[in-house]
Amino acid sequence: MDIEKVNSMDFGEFVDVFGNVIERCPLIAAAVWSQRPFSGLEDLEKHFFAFIDALPPSGQEGILRCHPDLAGRELLRGALTAESLREQSGAGLTSLGAAERLRLAELNAQYRARFGFPFVLAARLRGREAVPRELARRLQCPPAQELRAALAEVKKIGRLRLADLLAGHPAPR
Amino acid sequence: MDIEKVNSMDFGEFVDVFGNVIERCPLIAAAVWSQRPFSGLEDLEKHFFAFIDALPPSGQEGILRCHPDLAGRELLRGALTAESLREQSGAGLTSLGAAERLRLAELNAQYRARFGFPFVLAARLRGREAVPRELARRLQCPPAQELRAALAEVKKIGRLRLADLLAGHPAPR
Structure with a gap:
C-alpha cells in the first residue's frame, strides 16, 4: 500500500x-x-508516537494494560488479536513446554504485581529464549525507568506493524 | 456489583x-x-470523563471515530459491540423500514463528511423517531460546538453503561 492510498482513506477505512x-x-x-x-x-509513525508521548502517565500505563501477557491467558483462551498471535507465534511462544510456560507465567505475575501493567516486549525482534531473561532483568528496574522501557517496546511493535501494513505483507523478523 | 468489588479488581479484570x-x-x-x-x-464516572476532557482535540475526535453509525454499516455487518447492539436495538434502530434506513444512511454520510467523525447520540435516551430529526439539526451546527455536543453524548452513553455494570443489569431506558 502506498502513502497516497493511505491519504485517500476516510476515517472508517483508516481505523479498520x-x-x-x-x-x-x-x-x-x-x-x-x-x-x-x-x-x-x-511521518505516519511520528504521529502515532507523538500521541503516545503526549498522554499523561495514566494514559501511557493504559496503553500498556491493553497488551496481552506473552504466552499468557489471552493466548490460552484464544483471545489474542491477529497481530499479537502472529508475533507470539513467530517468536516461538505458542509452542513452549510446560516448564517454560510456568516459569513465564510466574515472572509475568510478578511483573504485573510490581508495575501495574503487563510485560511488553517486541517479541518478533527477540525470540523465545530472550523473553524470560529480559523479563527477569526488567523486573529489577525502577518503575519510572521501566515505564519508559515498556513504551519503547510499544513503539517498536507499532513500527513493525506499520511497516507490515505499508509493505502489504509481514515484515521480516 | 458494589464499589468494593470494583476496587478489588486487578487491571485485567477491570479492563474486561x-x-x-x-x-x-x-x-x-x-x-x-x-x-x-x-x-x-x-467518582468512577468522574475519572472517565476527566480523561476524555484532558485529551487534545484530535484524541477527542478519535474517541468519536471509534463509535459506529446509528443503523449503519457495523449493524448490517454484525460488527457492533454487545453494548452498541443492545442500545441500537433498544432504540428500535435494528428494525427500521428501508426508507427510514436510507434516509439515515444519507444523513450519516453527510455528517461524517462535514465533521470528520460519526454522529453519536445516546440512542437509549431518545428512540428511533428522534434520531433523524436530531441528526438533521446537529448537521447545521458549527464544528467546535458539534464536537462538544458529540462528547456530551459519549458521556451520557458512558454514564448509562457504568450504571448498568454497577447495578449488575441493564438500566431502564
Missing part, C-alpha cells in the same frame, strides 16, 4: 486498517487520522 | 469489565484504573 498498530487502541489511529496527509511511513 | 464504557476505547478504562480506589459510581 491501522486500528491495531497500537495494540487494542483504535483511539490512537483514529486520532492520528486528523494529522493527514502523511508524507510516508516515518 | 469496564473496557467498553467508552466505545472501543479500553485504553480509557485501563488509564482510569490508575485512579483507584473509587468511592462510588460518580
Whole structure:
C-alpha cells in the first residue's frame, strides 16, 4: 500500500486498517487520522508516537494494560488479536513446554504485581529464549525507568506493524 | 456489583469489565484504573470523563471515530459491540423500514463528511423517531460546538453503561 492510498482513506477505512498498530487502541489511529496527509511511513509513525508521548502517565500505563501477557491467558483462551498471535507465534511462544510456560507465567505475575501493567516486549525482534531473561532483568528496574522501557517496546511493535501494513505483507523478523 | 468489588479488581479484570464504557476505547478504562480506589459510581464516572476532557482535540475526535453509525454499516455487518447492539436495538434502530434506513444512511454520510467523525447520540435516551430529526439539526451546527455536543453524548452513553455494570443489569431506558 502506498502513502497516497493511505491519504485517500476516510476515517472508517483508516481505523479498520491501522486500528491495531497500537495494540487494542483504535483511539490512537483514529486520532492520528486528523494529522493527514502523511508524507510516508516515518511521518505516519511520528504521529502515532507523538500521541503516545503526549498522554499523561495514566494514559501511557493504559496503553500498556491493553497488551496481552506473552504466552499468557489471552493466548490460552484464544483471545489474542491477529497481530499479537502472529508475533507470539513467530517468536516461538505458542509452542513452549510446560516448564517454560510456568516459569513465564510466574515472572509475568510478578511483573504485573510490581508495575501495574503487563510485560511488553517486541517479541518478533527477540525470540523465545530472550523473553524470560529480559523479563527477569526488567523486573529489577525502577518503575519510572521501566515505564519508559515498556513504551519503547510499544513503539517498536507499532513500527513493525506499520511497516507490515505499508509493505502489504509481514515484515521480516 | 458494589464499589468494593470494583476496587478489588486487578487491571485485567477491570479492563474486561469496564473496557467498553467508552466505545472501543479500553485504553480509557485501563488509564482510569490508575485512579483507584473509587468511592462510588460518580467518582468512577468522574475519572472517565476527566480523561476524555484532558485529551487534545484530535484524541477527542478519535474517541468519536471509534463509535459506529446509528443503523449503519457495523449493524448490517454484525460488527457492533454487545453494548452498541443492545442500545441500537433498544432504540428500535435494528428494525427500521428501508426508507427510514436510507434516509439515515444519507444523513450519516453527510455528517461524517462535514465533521470528520460519526454522529453519536445516546440512542437509549431518545428512540428511533428522534434520531433523524436530531441528526438533521446537529448537521447545521458549527464544528467546535458539534464536537462538544458529540462528547456530551459519549458521556451520557458512558454514564448509562457504568450504571448498568454497577447495578449488575441493564438500566431502564
